[in-house]
Amino acid sequence: MTETKWNNNPEITDDLVKEHGLSADERELMNKILGRTPTLTELGIFSVMWSEHCSYKSSKKHLKTLPTKAPWVIHGPGENAGVIDIGDNQAAIFKMESHNHPSYIEPYQGAATGVGGILRDVFTMGARPIANMNALRFGSPDHKKTRHLLSGVVEGIGGYGNCVGVPTVGGETNFHPSYDGNILVNAMAVGLADQDKIFLSAAAGVGNPVIYVGSKTGRDGIHGATMASAEFTEDSEEKRPTVQVGDPFTEKLLIEACIELMSTDMVVAIQDMGAAGLTSSSVEMASGGGVGFTLNLDMVPQREEHMTPYEMMLSESQERMLVVLKPDRVKEAEAIFHKWDLDFAVIGQITDSGNLTLKWQGDVVADIPTQPLADNSPEYDRPWVKTDAPDVINAKNVAAPNDIGAALLKIVGSPNLCSREWIWQQYDHQVMADTIQLPGGDAAVVRVHNTNKALAISTDCTPRYCYADPFEGGKQAVAETWRNVTAVGAQPMAITDCLNFGNPERPDIMGQFVGAIDGLREACTVLDYPVISGNVSLYNETNGTGIHPTPAIGGVGLLQDSSKMVTIAPKNDGEEIILIGETNGHIGCSEYLSVIEGREEGAPPPVDLHLEKKNGDFVRAQIQNGNVKACHDISDGGLFIALAEMTMASGKGMDISLNTGDIPMHAYGFGEDQARYVISTSCENAAAIMENAQKAGVRTEKIGTVGGKTLDVKDTFTISVDELLDAHASWMPNYMSSEV
Amino acid sequence: MKSAVVTFPASNCDRDMFDGIEKVTGQKPHAIWHQDTEIPNVDLIALPGGFSFGDYLRCGAMAARSPAIRAILEHANRGGYVIGVCNGFQVLTEMGLLPGALMRNKSLKFVCKTVHLKVENATSAFTNAYAPGQVIDIPVAHHDGNYFADDATLAALEDNNQIAFRYVNKDGIATEDANPNGSQHNIAGILNERGNILGMMPHPERFVEDAQGGSDGRGFFESIINTLN
Numbered sequence: 001m002t003e004t005k006w007n008n009n010p011e012i013t014d015d016l017v018k019e020h021g022l023s024a025d026e027r028e029l030m031n032k033i034l035g036r037t038p039t040l041t042e043l044g045i046f047s048v049m050w051s052e053h054c055s056y057k058s059s060k061k062h063l064k065t066l067p068t069k070a071p072w073v074i075h076g077p078g079e080n081a082g083v084i085d086i087g088d089n090q091a092a093i094f095k096m097e098s099h100n101h102p103s104y105i106e107p108y109q110g111a112a113t114g115v116g117g118i119l120r121d122v123f124t125m126g127a128r129p130i131a132n133m134n135a136l137r138f139g140s141p142d143h144k145k146t147r148h149l150l151s152g153v154v155e156g157i158g159g160y161g162n163c164v165g166v167p168t169v170g171g172e173t174n175f176h177p178s179y180d181g182n183i184l185v186n187a188m189a190v191g192l193a194d195q196d197k198i199f200l201s202a203a204a205g206v207g208n209p210v211i212y213v214g215s216k217t218g219r220d221g222i223h224g225a226t227m228a229s230a231e232f233t234e235d236s237e238e239k240r241p242t243v244q245v246g247d248p249f250t251e252k253l254l255i256e257a258c259i260e261l262m263s264t265d266m267v268v269a270i271q272d273m274g275a276a277g278l279t280s281s282s283v284e285m286a287s288g289g290g291v292g293f294t295l296n297l298d299m300v301p302q303r304e305e306h307m308t309p310y311e312m313m314l315s316e317s318q319e320r321m322l323v324v325l326k327p328d329r330v331k332e333a334e335a336i337f338h339k340w341d342l343d344f345a346v347i348g349q350i351t352d353s354g355n356l357t358l359k360w361q362g363d364v365v366a367d368i369p370t371q372p373l374a375d376n377s378p379e380y381d382r383p384w385v386k387t388d389a390p391d392v393i394n395a396k397n398v399a400a401p402n403d404i405g406a407a408l409l410k411i412v413g414s415p416n417l418c419s420r421e422w423i424w425q426q427y428d429h430q431v432m433a434d435t436i437q438l439p440g441g442d443a444a445v446v447r448v449h450n451t452n453k454a455l456a457i458s459t460d461c462t463p464r465y466c467y468a469d470p471f472e473g474g475k476q477a478v479a480e481t482w483r484n485v486t487a488v489g490a491q492p493m494a495i496t497d498c499l500n501f502g503n504p505e506r507p508d509i510m511g512q513f514v515g516a517i518d519g520l521r522e523a524c525t526v527l528d529y530p531v532i533s534g535n536v537s538l539y540n541e542t543n544g545t546g547i548h549p550t551p552a553i554g555g556v557g558l559l560q561d562s563s564k565m566v567t568i569a570p571k572n573d574g575e576e577i578i579l580i581g582e583t584n585g586h587i588g589c590s591e592y593l594s595v596i597e598g599r600e601e602g603a604p605p606p607v608d609l610h611l612e613k614k615n616g617d618f619v620r621a622q623i624q625n626g627n628v629k630a631c632h633d634i635s636d637g638g639l640f641i642a643l644a645e646m647t648m649a650s651g652k653g654m655d656i657s658l659n660t661g662d663i664p665m666h667a668y669g670f671g672e673d674q675a676r677y678v679i680s681t682s683c684e685n686a687a688a689i690m691e692n693a694q695k696a697g698v699r700t701e702k703i704g705t706v707g708g709k710t711l712d713v714k715d716t717f718t719i720s721v722d723e724l725l726d727a728h729a730s731w732m733p734n735y736m737s738s739e740v
Numbered sequence: 741m742k743s744a745v746v747t748f749p750a751s752n753c754d755r756d757m758f759d760g761i762e763k764v765t766g767q768k769p770h771a772i773w774h775q776d777t778e779i780p781n782v783d784l785i786a787l788p789g790g791f792s793f794g795d796y797l798r799c800g801a802m803a804a805r806s807p808a809i810r811a812i813l814e815h816a817n818r819g820g821y822v823i824g825v826c827n828g829f830q831v832l833t834e835m836g837l838l839p840g841a842l843m844r845n846k847s848l849k850f851v852c853k854t855v856h857l858k859v860e861n862a863t864s865a866f867t868n869a870y871a872p873g874q875v876i877d878i879p880v881a882h883h884d885g886n887y888f889a890d891d892a893t894l895a896a897l898e899d900n901n902q903i904a905f906r907y908v909n910k911d912g913i914a915t916e917d918a919n920p921n922g923s924q925h926n927i928a929g930i931l932n933e934r935g936n937i938l939g940m941m942p943h944p945e946r947f948v949e950d951a952q953g954g955s956d957g958r959g960f961f962e963s964i965i966n967t968l969n
Contacts, residue, residue: 158850162881163791165752249794252750341749426850428881430953431789433756433946438953447951562951 009039016040020047026378033372041309041358041366046373048276048314049283052538055377058504059536062517066531067524072493073532074195080121080272081191082532083198084494086558090448091195092455093127096135096188096498096554098537102243103185107152111185112160112246116318118189119166120272123255124321126199126262127191130432131446132161134171134187135459135498135552139180141415141735146175149183151736156246157187158426163248164255167435168427169444171459175415178463181542186498188554190457192448199262201271201281202288203324203350208268210282210293210348211330213337214254214320218303220244221277221316250319250342257340258321266329273320279313281322282356287374292353297360301343309358309365324350384510390468393588393602395667404666405717407596408640411670413727414595415735417637422732440649441567442487442633445559454562456490458555462636463548465604468589470512470549474519475607479674481555482527483633486616487677489564489623490557492527497534497553502546504538512549513538520551526609529555566623568632569649570680573707575629577654578689580700581615581676583639585660585667591637592670605672612675618698619677627685627692634676640669642678644711644724653708653721659701665716680706741968743784744770746812746828748803753789753826753943760945761786764961774806783968784821785812787828789881789943799842799884800830809835821865821964822937826882829929829939838932838939839897840889845882846922852881854953855920857928857942858908861901864931865967866938869959875912876956878942880920880928885941887923887930897930904938905929 017027020043030046031037048054068076074091075083081095099114119129134157139146161168221244261267271281286293297309325333330346337344358366401407411417424439436454437445443458460480466473478495485492502509524530540547559565587593588602622628634642647654660668681689693700712718743761747754762768770780793802816822816837824832832838845851854877862872897903905928909918914926929940944957
């Protein structure tokens with residue numbers, strides 16, 4: 001190393017280091033790793049690699065405690081996405097990731113590139129993406145930006161997913177004032193690959209060429225990862241230039257070109273350029289393989305003139321990948337990318353130095369040992385305080401409404417429980433022709449192409465529970481996806497998590513995080529439902545106000561025989577309706593309390609995970625043996641909402657008679673006790689189900705029959721199906737078409 | 741039946757079209773890449789849905805200028821059968837093989853849902869397996885399906901029985917509510933005058949087996965088999 005190569009480099013001042021978000025300790029560690037002060041390019045690289053977004057420095061101590069293994073897990077966290085065995089040498093590959101900050105600043109592009117990024121994580125591993133899902137949180141409907149953000153995010157998700165031709169098959173959307181200044185856009189992608197054709201990012205083979213493919217590099221998204229690691233302030237709007245711009249057309253070409261490339265044996269390693277672009281992809285590939293990379297930045301395809309090494313390394317331009325090829329296969333690979341009209345450039349090679357060495361215009365502009373850069377990144381044990389346990393609200397202390405039927409209509413048409421059709425009709429949910437359960441049910445179901453198998457997918461979280469009690473809320477988020485996947489008849493396999501929280505430097509927020517992780521761990525362990533991939537998004541705060549803790553969970557299950565799948569819609573008049581599980585009238589933290597009483601308080605329903613498992617395994621077995629016509633889990637809004645949704649899905653009424661014991665009817669009907677399902681079944685099978693339940697020790701109760709055109713709960717209310725449908729369907733389109 | 745499916749960059753329903761044709765006819769279609777200048781001798785060429793070239797210009801405008809287009813035109817001019825579904829319909833109008841244009845949906849939003857279609861012409865090469873006036877369910881998924889033509893063209897389409905499918909309610913009435921995109925005369929699909937070319941926005945290839953939510957799309961492919969026999 002000579003002195004001259006660091007010429008033309010600005011002085012690395014205290015202010016410059018601070019602007020890059022590095023603490024004094026981190027700066028010292030950086031200088032120690034380098035054995036000198038960094039160049040500007042190196043400072044930029046350290047800054048993004050050690051940002052919260054890329055390094056997980058506040059969260060990794062806790063993330064390490066999550067269960068990640070099972071006999072069916074092929075790759076857990078640490079790869080671009082998690083991989084599970086679904087039999088017949090096939091694998092399902094999936095991950096969920098946040099794109100919160102960019103989506104608030106520029107909703108269309110923020111959401112679109114969120115979809116693009118998560119798709120790349122999945123196809124990088126050799127998978128063809130087969131489904132998109134999402135989990136969205138917006139501020140209060142009354143907030144002046146909510147319409148604009150909802151409209152832009154939905155159009156962005158659709159604009160990207162529809163064009164690349166991957167169906168967006170489901171998701172969830174909530175409104176709450178805690179997201180007024182920080183919306184959450186969590187995108188999940190699921191892909192399919194053969195187990196012997198899974199590609200990893202660890203580079204190998206000194207001398208092997210490093211190839212850049214995809215779009216050209218521009219100045220968009222510079223410092224995106226750093227933006228995602230800071231709180232918002234009033235001037236966040238000025239960060240619009242750091243939001244990336246998506247090009248789904250190029251992504252579609254990149255998917256096809258990469259799948260064609262990966263059908264050969266030319267690829268040694270491959271990695272998408274996501275957050276921190278060329279920096280994180282090259283560092284991860286080099287450090288993962290224990291090798292060095294020398295890159296000649298003059299060879300990087302550039303969209304703009306006079307780009308500096310700093311800009312090239314930090315750009316988050318979309319639709320780019322880095323590939324290590326076998327040395328004699330460059331021409332063959334190039335032909336594939338040219339066929340798809342994509343850039344293809346040999347930009348460097350693998351070395352035995354262990355360093356990421358960057359050359360530009362004849363100079364070395366960075367020379368960093370990758371192992372300590374990636375592995376010695378800071379890890380914090382941030383101080384935290386446990387969230388106070390809220391009081392349990394006794395149902396008898398919550399006054400009954402004058403008219404329970406009117407309350408049901410109000411809740412069915414409320415912002416959080418009304419129909420999401422306005423959203424999902426903007427997504428192509430049927431392209432690829434394998435979607436066999438559409439949005440609107442418990443889980444989306446997509447067939448494994450050309451087989452009888454199918455994957456069930458659900459994204460869930462109940463943030464108001466997590467806010468009241470992060471531990472129970474964490475458990476509940478996992479349990480709800482497990483229940484939703486079970487309710488279509490699938491065997492839950494594994495989850496991906498997208499952990500959205502406020503500022504971890506505040507002990508109360510860190511306490512929420514730790515509590516939620518404890519809940520996730522316990523639920524995953526008891527339900528045998530490991531975490532195989534995920535993402536953490538912290539600093540979701542504006543001017544010191546944090547979001548509700550939102551550990552969004554994406555669960556995936558397997559149906560060995562897709563013809564056994566059920567939906568929430570009863571099929572025939574005369575079917576018997578059976579309630580499964582224990583109903584205790586838990587009204588605290590419920591939608592009822594929020595919508596009807598305007599109160600958000602009390603302890604959330606406790607989640608008995610062993611009961612959850614027992615009841616779910618029972619329900620799944622009944623579906624698998626063909627006894628069940630329709631099944632719906634009971635969640636937000638309780639039993640009455642579940643019945644109303646089944647009624648609306650089928651267009652068939654129900655006659656219900658409830659034995660509520662000493663629980664008030666409104667608590668029995670709207671309480672949100674966990675581990676419950678409603679099923680419908682033929683009269684002949686009802687007896688078998690009741691008998692099986694008794695053997696299994698599962699609480700079941702016949703509560704009515706399917707028929708007519710009204711939902712009738714004896715001595716309580718009679719509402720026509722059409723009235724329910726009107727209330728359910730009207731809120732969102734009316735809201736979106738009304739003036740601000 | 742010998743058929744072929746054309747793939748443009750960012751076609752994304754090409755696989756669905758291959759599968760749909762094969763499932764109903766039992767014969768695998770040939771693949772045509774947009775840069776092919778010679779195409780196999782087939783009975784039917786299908787232009788699938790998708791976002792050819794990203795549809796960053798007018799939908800279908802770039803695809804309609806691909807190298808493969810000349811050979812497709814020759815096939816059509818010889819009387820060979822051509823279908824265009826969704827983006828394929830847009831390409832056919834851009835090629836000038838069908839009149840009119842497909843504008844942005846009236847709602848200005850992408851729309852994906854299953855709609856009711858009335859079979860207006862049940863004698864064509866593409867619709868003869870359906871009964872006249874039959875109401876069928878087929879999904880749509882598009883951002884630009886709002887069919888527009890001048891009055892003279894519309895009158896000619898009506899007079900010549902060139903309207904293959906119309907968006908209707910479940911009772912078979914062409915109402916405004918039943919129209920997902922604002923198309924004039926609720927037009928969902930049209931034939932050329934000669935009857936060998938059909939363009940439609942709905943996707944019959946997505947509804948060929950009950951598990952997909954319906955199988956009313958089968959009749960579309962069965963019609964072509966009937967015609968060729």
